[in-house]
Amino acid sequence: MKRDIRALLNPALQHIGAYKVEGGQEAEVKLNQNESPFDLPLWLKEKILGEFRDEPWNRYPDILPYRGMEAYASFLGVPVDSVIMSNGSNEMLYTIFLACLGAGRRALIPQPSFSLYEKIALLLQAEVVSVPMRQGLEFDVDAVIETASSQRVDFIVLSTPNNPTGMSLSHEEVERILEAVDAIVLVDEAYIEFSKERTALDLIGRYPNLIVLRTMSKALALAGMRIGFAISDPRLMAEITKPKIPFASGRLAEITLVNVLENYSLVNEAVRYILGQRARIQSELSVIPAIHAFETDTNFLIIRVADAGSAFSRLKEAGVLVRNVSGYPQMENCLRFNVGLSEENDRLLEQLKHI
Numbered sequence: 206m207k208r209d210i211r212a213l214l215n216p217a218l219q220h221i222g223a224y225k226v227e228g229g230q231e232a233e234v235k236l237n238q239n240e241s242p243f244d245l246p247l248w249l250k251e252k253i254l255g256e257f258r259d260e261p262w263n264r265y266p267d268i269l270p271y272r273g274m275e276a277y278a279s280f281l282g283v284p285v286d287s288v289i290m291s292n293g294s295n296e297m298l299y300t301i302f303l304a305c306l307g308a309g310r311r312a313l314i315p316q317p318s319f320s321l322y323e324k325i326a327l328l329l330q331a332e333v334v335s336v337p338m339r340q341g342l343e344f345d346v347d348a349v350i351e352t353a354s355s356q357r358v359d360f361i362v363l364s365t366p367n368n369p370t371g372m373s374l375s376h377e378e379v380e381r382i383l384e385a386v387d388a389i390v391l392v393d394e395a396y397i398e399f400s401k402e403r404t405a406l407d408l409i410g411r412y413p414n415l416i417v418l419r420t421m422s423k424a425l426a427l428a429g430m431r432i433g434f435a436i437s438d439p440r441l442m443a444e445i446t447k448p449k450i451p452f453a454s455g456r457l458a459e460i461t462l463v464n465v466l467e468n469y470s471l472v473n474e475a476v477r478y479i480l481g482q483r484a485r486i487q488s489e490l491s492v493i494p495a496i497h498a499f500e501t502d503t504n505f506l507i508i509r510v511a512d513a514g515s516a517f518s519r520l521k522e523a524g525v526l527v528r529n530v531s532g533y534p535q536m537e538n539c540l541r542f543n544v545g546l547s548e549e550n551d552r553l554l555e556q557l558k559h560i
């Protein structure tokens with residue numbers, strides 16, 4: 206008799222699920238994926254499409270998107286052999302985890318954090334060592350350092366600012382961890398443009414075990430283009446590059462990135478707007494007694510309400526889509542929503558007041 210189909214598959218599949226976005230991806234007021242509310246202006250889209258039209262569509266792009274990598278390396282002021290571009294930072298996460306993890310390896314993940322980390326680690330049959338956040342959802346740096354050493358972990362992933370808590374490690378704390386541990390440390394800076402903290406990029410020269418991850422999906426407003434980057438010491442980068450899917454980034458993504466970097470004032474303006482709106486939302490939430498808003502260092506906010514499930518549904522019925530993050534440890538009855546346009550934020554606040 207033939208075996209059950211599941212017995213033929215990677216046994217790790219039994220411990221993970223498919224990635225889901227509860228409530229879907231469409232709404233009148235869409236605040237559930239930490240995107241930018243600003244699309245690129247039409248004049249810039251036209252310029253990008255004009256350049257894309259002249260490309261040879263029948264030819265493979267470069268094995269790695271060197272044009273995009275050169276543009277971003279020069280934007281950051283780092284050597285080109287210290288960066289790699291991917292099809293969204295999610296793809297880069299798979300690549301980095303493949304390079305660092307496998308059966309018998311240990312990955313330390315502070316929890317709650319971005320759900321994909323644990324999923325990829327489990328898929329690769331690595332052992333996941335979780336370190337809980339403190340009571341107020343802040344990172345527990347001492348516990349990270351202590352656990353990394355007592356559990357002899359090989360790999361640590363730190364999302365800072367962290368999704369879904371919204372809180373950051375300070376630059377000093379990141380360095381304290383790097384100094385203390387004997388592991389590859391991946392610092393995911395998906396939300397760094399909104400943060401009061403400095404980037405960890407300057408630490409790469411001193412710590413050959415550090416990888417910094419960036420995405421163009423948040424402040425750069427290019428979620429639909431799928432662009433991410435990793436930056437590390439060139440020797441580590443040469444290793445990370447080995448499992449990378451060849452030809453994974455298309456020509457359009459590269460052209461778009463080059464043009465957005467050339468017009469970075471658009472990003473700065475958007476970030477200023479979002480931080481201004483964030484302050485307004487926080488101040489309006491502070492006078493609603495039934496809502497506790499956590500501190501945030503990102504383009505999204507976390508609130509605790511009496512009943513997150515019912516609040517989520519009522520908001521959805523009113524056309525406002527947020528994320529119910531109650532399923533994460535220590536985040537019972539919490540909702541997450543990103544800052545939108547002023548009028549979208551008004552709609553959200555109005556509904557929250559009713560609820």
Ligand SMILES: Cc1ncc(COP(=O)(O)O)c(C=O)c1O
Binds near residue numbers: 296
């Ligand atoms: C912390 C963090 N890292 C990575 C990503 C993935 O971003 P992308 O694949 O769009 O670059 C996200 C998306 O929400 C995120 O929150």
